[in-house]
Amino acid sequence: MSKFTLPLLGFALLVGVFVIGLTMDPSRIPSPLLQQAAPEFSIPSLHDPDVLVGSDNYRNQVALVNIWATWCPGCRQEHGFLLELAKEGAIPIFGLNWRDDRVEALRWLQTLGDPYIASGFDADGRVGIDWGAYGAPETFLIDSDGTVIHKHIAPLTREIWERDFLPLIAGSGAK
Amino acid sequence: MKLLTLVAGFLLLFASAHAIDVGQSFDDPELQQRYDKIIAEVRCLKCQNQTIKDSNAFLASDLRREIRRLLEEGKSDTEIYDFLVARYGDFALYRPRTSGRTLILWVAPIVFLLFGAFILARIVRRRLALPIDDDPAAGS
Numbered sequence: 001m002s003k004f005t006l007p008l009l010g011f012a013l014l015v016g017v018f019v020i021g022l023t024m025d026p027s028r029i030p031s032p033l034l035q036q037a038a039p040e041f042s043i044p045s046l047h048d049p050d051v052l053v054g055s056d057n058y059r060n061q062v063a064l065v066n067i068w069a070t071w072c073p074g075c076r077q078e079h080g081f082l083l084e085l086a087k088e089g090a091i092p093i094f095g096l097n098w099r100d101d102r103v104e105a106l107r108w109l110q111t112l113g114d115p116y117i118a119s120g121f122d123a124d125g126r127v128g129i130d131w132g133a134y135g136a137p138e139t140f141l142i143d144s145d146g147t148v149i150h151k152h153i154a155p156l157t158r159e160i161w162e163r164d165f166l167p168l169i170a171g172s173g174a175k
Numbered sequence: 176m177k178l179l180t181l182v183a184g185f186l187l188l189f190a191s192a193h194a195i196d197v198g199q200s201f202d203d204p205e206l207q208q209r210y211d212k213i214i215a216e217v218r219c220l221k222c223q224n225q226t227i228k229d230s231n232a233f234l235a236s237d238l239r240r241e242i243r244r245l246l247e248e249g250k251s252d253t254e255i256y257d258f259l260v261a262r263y264g265d266f267a268l269y270r271p272r273t274s275g276r277t278l279i280l281w282v283a284p285i286v287f288l289l290f291g292a293f294i295l296a297r298i299v300r301r302r303l304a305l306p307i308d309d310d311p312a313a314g315s
Contacts, residue, residue: 132262134220
């Protein structure tokens with residue numbers, strides 16, 4: 001064992017630690033909700049404050065819960081793809097309008113199109129907290145038994161959909 | 176010196192940290208104290224290097240509001256931390272609990288310290304074993 005062996009090993013270890021540490025994205029925090037029962041909620045609808053919407057709207061179905069807001073640029077980015085999903089009838093999408101302005105949000109859906117089976121209006125962010133939301137857009141994949149099977153942070157694209165969501169959806173029926 | 180005074184003056188200018196929630200949140204000083212302690216321990220996930228005490232992001236103020244509500248409901252500190260960890264994970268706490276996944280955070284510093292002590296002891300022992308050389312010219 002040469003006298004350089006130990007320092008070299010130490011250096012290699014540090015490089016290893018940095019490679020792992022620096023290639024991880026600290027803004028993507030793993031959700032503790034994964035493989036857990038999704039939060040139950042019932043809140044006023046975005047379209048009509050007197051109507052309650054929530055987890056009942058997608059009970060016993062494989063569904064997406066999409067957390068969005070008009071102040072969120074990433075939400076605009078993924079909106080087109082959500083519309084495509086809705087048009088294809090791929091999956092019911094529940095929209096959780098988070099910490100937003102009702103008028104603005106309704107105008108958004110009118111001008112851009114509405115991909116949601118129902119939209120909840122979470123004005124004070126309480127439902128968002130139950131979902132562990134910290135930055136829109138966030139998309140949860142819910143199994144038909146109400147379990148969260150995937151969470152995607154950042155805009156959804158077809159590529160991500162086919163890579164991360166479709167295999168899980170295909171697997172969910174087999175369970 | 177003048178520069179130092181200037182710098183000190185500037186620092187003082189910004190020293191008046193704004194309290195984010197104006198005034199006391201609780202009439203009960205004990206609750207207020209617990210509240211102050213908890214919000215200084217919780218990470219704002221939107222602005223990750225701030226606690227929710229220091230952040231004015233809406234998420235931080237939402238979380239402060241939830242913590243006030245839980246305190247008012249008579250929840251214990253542990254229950255409040257559980258509430259946060261169940262939603263946001265261990266990362267939400269600045270002092271993560273010891274669990275299987277966070278164990279390395281707590282153990283690694285001790286391991287590093289012991290490793291350093293081991294290396295130090297080895298070096299010292301090796302040097303002690305060297306013959307003492309009294310010839311000053313040879314030492315330089």
